[in-house]
Amino acid sequence: MENRVVITGLGVCAPNGIGLEEFGKALAKGKSGIRFHQELKELNFSCQIAGRPDIESVDLNNYFTNLQLRGLEASGLIYGVISGKDAWEDAGLHVAGDNEPDWENGVIFGTGMLGVDRFRNAIYAVDSGNVRRSGSTTVIQTMASGISAFLGGMLGCGNQVTTNSSACSTGTEALLMGYEHIKSGKAKRMLVGSCSDSGPYIWGGFDAMRILPRNYNDNPESASRPMSASATGFVPGSGAGALVLESLESALERNASIYAEVLGGEVNSGGQRGGGSMTAPNSIAVQHCISKAIQNADVSANDIDVINGHLTATTKDPVEITNWTKALKRDGKNFPYINSFKGMFGHCLAAAGSIECVGTILQLKHQQVFGNVNCDDIHPEIAKVIDESRIPRKTFQHKSKIIAKASFGFGDVNACVIFRQYSKN
Template sequence: MTKKIVVTGIGATSPLGGTARESWKALLAKESGAHNLEYDWIDEYSIPVTFAAEAKVRPSEVLERPVAKRLDPSSQFALISAMEAWADAGEPDVEPERLGVDYATGIGGVWTLLNAWDTLRERGPRRVLPMTVPMLMPNAASAAVSMHFGARAFARTVASACASSTESIANAYEHLQLGLADVVIAGGTESAIHPITIASFASMQALSKRNDSPETASRPYSIDRDGFVMGEGAASLVLETEEHARARGAHIYAELAGTGVTADSYHITANDPEGRGASRAVELALTQAGASADDVTHINAHATSTPVGDVAEYAALRAVFGDRVSEIPVSATKASTGHLLGGTGALESVFSIYAIAERTAPPTINITTQDPEIPLTVSGDVQDLGQRDQLAISNSFGFGGHNAVAAFRSVS
């Protein structure tokens, strides 16, 4: 028998705010998290893109120093958002063997890795920290979350580029359905605003180069879009079976109604221009949700603001929704937050949950002239979703051809 999986806790630390609620309020207020970077390495290495969307609240302001010093920034963000989500869920009383962690990252501890390399070159092997490998490994965030909460059912890690955290949410859904846990902390994190990653993304022409106007650089669907903006942070969900949640009297934000995960098998960085893998992921999520395309009331699009990627996603959505795609309220929230890579799907899931709970689709800032090749209902203002039952999908697509979609349904 299929179990109903629900969201009982939400946490986030993002370029818009130090908590999920602060991030949501700033999103509705049309704020941008992007700004110029004030680091010596910008000039030292002649980095061509001089801005990004850093997390608004630094981990050092939240975590105690002995905890933070043993974690890469990506794991610090993960732990902060998970702590918020856990508290928001009412700190469920669950046996350690029935509590699991599904957590994701796209890159992992890149700061730890490259700082250690610098130390090795400049000061020798004896000065490399003994915790370097435990800090840089991609599963470090999942491990840190599981150890903090004593989760012993499992602690699993997904690394599927920008689809990573949505895929972790999909895995959590499956693990709860299989009865492997009663409660799962799921999400994703990234902290990769580093000269090597910025230089690399810039070299492949993936980043916006609007150094003179960081706040307006990310322009999903605009005809003059020129690339994405690097972001950082983390977001977490506490997921559990409805039976478990109601037995403990938990507040339920939404139902995680279904998920879909596919692969393009097309190109290491480019989307399938026809969006076939992406459209199948949407269809799988709707099928799992027992829903049809006509039931969808809101879409949080992947919408990175790249010239090719935005068009490919539209092709995928049109393949699923047909002419109705132009009627569904769409939000492209990376315009405000930048692109959190492995953490982006979890953050956009948080926004999707708030959207259906409050019947409000967040605005998409920085639209100048909407690309006529992408005739979606996207607005620079808040869109009212109405009082009907809501079903939102959140799309995430990543390098390597990874596609992951989560569908969330409102609860009465």
């Protein structure tokens, strides 16, 4: 017997809201977290705006010990710990005792690059001949698995504790990895999610590629425009999202609140063939990923009520919509409602999938479809294949049962997960 897998805890540290209540309200109201950053202007960035969580009001003593806070510079690690510990608390789970870890609890928490600022400072110290000034915590703040190691130790997890990395699909992939681990009976509970550092050393490469919007530095909240004809590139973002996955049996045993059920999904690659490349998706692979996710979830394409797309506000948005129509064999007014949260906080890179999965689950919880912002001028290629009514501009109540969430990343990698409103049957 394979275990059913449910979601019992959520945590988020996003540019437009930290914590479920603030984040959920921001999504429902279309509140933006994209701001102008003087630092980027001083460094001669063409795009001087970004989405960065405002953690100034967060008491980090609630998340780290004084020793852990000493010399802590890795922003993604901070975001990840905030979201991860919040999700664990939201699930009503305890931290393991001092003598033995909990063998049934694990962590899969992904990232792209971690602790870049810390690494930069360490390099300067070494190059100047002051190796001891590089800091004794440099390694744990800059190794990719630093985030999962921090969370695993803080919570006392004795099952698998690891980090994955697959560009923009990292968070959705981490969720599916945790899902498979519980489904197969290897663990009862898995904390899954992803995080991304913030700052010029993360965003500079994208600015150099000229794929970020350059004409909105004076109007940052209008810059991220998924599915819009006037979209000129994605706005860089950062943050973290976290979800507690649990076997249904375990959740029922402890009378846990259940947000949703994970029905299944798919992860694949286009192999950078058939039009796919390091930066562009292979459309056939995207369609295959979506189709297999639906098949693995044991639902039909017609069961999908809502899609939360990847949709980054680039020239690839119309291609993504076309791929959805082909995979689902649904178009026009028969297409599901679709939204992108990136209009409100930009593209959070490795953290995108997990933050957006949290938002997707909140749609199921509140029985709402969150509105899209900055897309009054729907791209004409999108309008050709789906009816504009399927792209809601305002949040509205909707009795959704099944929502699909997908993420597509650099390297031609894809991930798609299917969520369902929990029912006993």
